[in-house]
Amino acid sequence: MKSRWLLFILVIFFQQGFAQIQLEEQLAFVESLFAQEKYFDAITEAKRLSFFDSSNQYSYKVNSLIAESYKSGNKLSEAVNYFTKAERESRNPEELFSTKIKIIKINILRRAFYLADHQLVELERDTRFIADSSSLRYWRGWNYLFHDDWQQAADEFSGIDSAAALKNICEEVQKRKYSVSFAKGISAVLPGAGQIYTGNYLSGILSLGWNILFGYLTVQAFSAERVFDGMAVGTMLWLRFYDGNLSNAEKFAVEKNEIINNETLNFLQKNYQGLKP
Amino acid sequence: MMQKTIFFVLLSIFPSLLFSQASGLFAPEKRKAFADYLFCEKDYLRASEEYEALNNLNKNDSLSYSIGLCFLKMNEYGKAEDVFYQLRNSTLGEESRLLYLKTSFLLNNNIEEKTDSFSNQFGNKDLETSFRRLDLAAQIKAGMSQASLHSLDTNFEGTDVQLLRSFAENFSHPNRKSPFAAALFSAVLPGAGKIYTKNYGDGITSLIVTSLFSFLWYDNFRAGHPTRAWIFAGLTGFFYWGNVYGSYISARNYNLEKAEELNNEFDSFLNSKNYFVPKKIEGSCK
Amino acid sequence: MKFVFLSLAFSFSLFGQTDWLRWQKAEIKYSEKIDTAERNYSINGSNPFEFLLKASAVTYWFFISDVDGDNCPFDPSCSSFLLESVKASNLVEGTLMFADRFTRDFNVFNRSNYRVTKNRRLADPPEKYLLTNASTKVK
DSSP states (O other): OHHHHHHHHHHHHHHHHHHHHHHHHHHHHHHHHHHTTOHHHHHHHHHHHHHHOTTOTTHHHHHHHHHHHHHHTTOHHHHHHHHHHHHHHOOSHHHHHHHHHHHHHHHHHTTOHHHHHHHHHHHHHOGGGGGGHHHHHHHHHHHHHHTTOHHHHHHHHTTOGGGHHHHHHHHHHHHHSOOHHHHHHHHHHSTTHHHHHTTOHHHHHHHHHHHHHHHHHHHHHHHTTOHHHHHHHIIIIIHHHHHHHHHHHHHHHHHHHHHHHHHHHHHHHHHOOSOOO | OHHHHHHHHHHHHHHHHHHHHHTGGGSHHHHHHHHHHHHHTTOHHHHHHHHHHHHHHSOOHHHHHHHHHHHHHTTOHHHHHHHHHHTTTSTTHHHHHHHHHHHHHHTTOOOHHHHHHHTTOOOSHHHHHHHHHHHHHHHHHHHOOGGGTHHHHHHSOTHHHHHHHHHHHHHHSOOOOOHHHHHHHHHHSTTHHHHHTTOHHHHHHHHHHHHHHHHHHHHHHHTTOHHHHHHHHHHHHHHHHHHHHHHHHHHHHHHHHHHHHHHHHHHHHHHHHTTTSOHHHHHTOO | OHHHHHHHHHHSOOHHHHTTSOOOOOOOOSSOOOOOOOOOOOOOOSSHHHHHHHHHHHHHIIIIITTSOSOOOEESOHHHHHHHHHHHSOHHHHHHHHHHHHHHHHOOSOOTTSOBOTTSOEEOOGGGGOTTOOOOOOO
16 A cells, blocks of 8 residues: 555656656747747747746746846846746845846836836835845936936946946037027027037028028118018018028937937947846 | 566557647647637738648548638738639639629729629628629719619618718719819919819919919019010910919819728728628637 | 836736747847937939929928028928929929928818827828828828
8 A cells, every 4th residue: 555655646746747848848949049039930939938837947047038138139128027927936136136226227218217117215215125235226326318418327326336437428418418498598699609519510691691682671671660571571571581490400409418418328229238128 | 467567558648649640730720729729810921831831631611711811811912712613613612703703892893793703602691792782882983873872771770871872872973083174274274173173272382373474474573574574475375374384283183082091981980891701701710 | 106107017918929929039228219200311213303393302402491491391201202202293282282282281170090109200291192092191
């Protein structure tokens, strides 16, 4: 009787063992597909693993791999979805923290500034992660950087030794950027000046020329008491080109700043060696 | 006794070993279960790939049918139509014929001839009802005759009948504006054609702009400024003929928009009712 | 409050449809796409009239349109609409289409029937007004 029980236990034990081996093999298969950058197939196989993993022992790993695959395919909403599932399945504070940071990184990338900021604040308030405060500051810096707030980003990076290069880059960008209000302000005083300030010399000179011409014609019409002509030229031509001059000064400054932002972001993406979103 | 035990242990392990090597997670029945799970999760492309792999191993009508359903769900109507057509005389022939007609209908293909050839080919009562409803929906879109309207009463229920009657009425007598009338109205009074097509803002603008330039033309002639008068005459003509042309186009676009609106409304009504899908397709997913 | 709205905006997933087509690895660009309505300043044309029309349009863009601010609410602008209309039809029809568009540009009453583009302009492509067009669907 005893030996039959032993036999039964052994059979169960071996079958469990083989099922475990199958799941392990499947996980290795998923990881190899991921390594080969076959992300769509990696997700299929990860889902298969998840489907047959009745005890959910691979849940964290599988959901993280699916999320990473989606991220590699630039499918960021889906990636967040699966990182959130992984977060629920995390088995210790380290896994929880690392998954939350991965979600924050995606929110930084998709420029969900307030959402990422809120998540960073939540992590800062969590007493389990007090020791990780410099890591949180680092990602807050990146969040500001993607939010076009380079000065604030530089402030966050200052004091973090590993982020000294990032701090310098942010400060450099802040110096290079054009002041939109200054461009508009000087164009209000002298038409075309804002365009010249942003390097659009031809547009600035043309703007100045039209404003001088139509301003002169308006003044001349009023001086000759041709009120109707003065009103017509003043509103339909002078005002039109004066407004155009203001909006162009603003537009050029904004465009130049966007170009500076993009150049720097491209540089960081391709050349920065440290941690990136 | 000891030998016997060892023999039993080996006998028990052997199938497990064999099972893990030869089949594992990719065993056909496991694969089928996984494919069904993917289908219910609306992961239709992956589901179709799994069904396809199984079908390649062992061709089976049920698997082909599932592949067709995946295509249908992914709005790949052309591919779905092909699959269901192939299955029209299979063991799932009745369902396939119905879904073949449905995909053709969704592809905006004329299904009149097809419904004629498939009529009286449905033994199942539910499928027969779905077929007749699909046939009637196609007739409504094509402009149903007054004589056929009564068949809506016997094949649909409740408030749907009234709605379908009103769709039938709208399809056979669409709300149209005549482009020629619109152009003519605007030729007589600038902007009137656009107002006729319910484009009130553009109509009033046309009237103001054309009137203003006409006045300037007249006023400059009266004041003895012929050059300016000719310039304003040219501008008046420019805006006047633009208004006639624009009114014609406005009526034409009005008709196109109304036709599109009606089609969209009818399609969403049919979608919400899900009249033509055999019940067992949806029933398998919780 | 902003956070709540953003959470909602990003919380729903288009999961199913995302994977209804096979996809490959794709780079996530750090830089943002700058939306500027670039004009084609090259002067060319298949006949002398088209050449002249394009030359006039380029001159108008350079000396006036580019410096008098954003006055046209439409996409394409009125001058581009004229060029595209003539190209898509003929001189007479293109001019009539332009005259109609110019009138609609003056409309201050109601412009709700246009789709708003990414550049916050009103989508109004010439093909919608061609005599041969059979659909009102706008690109």
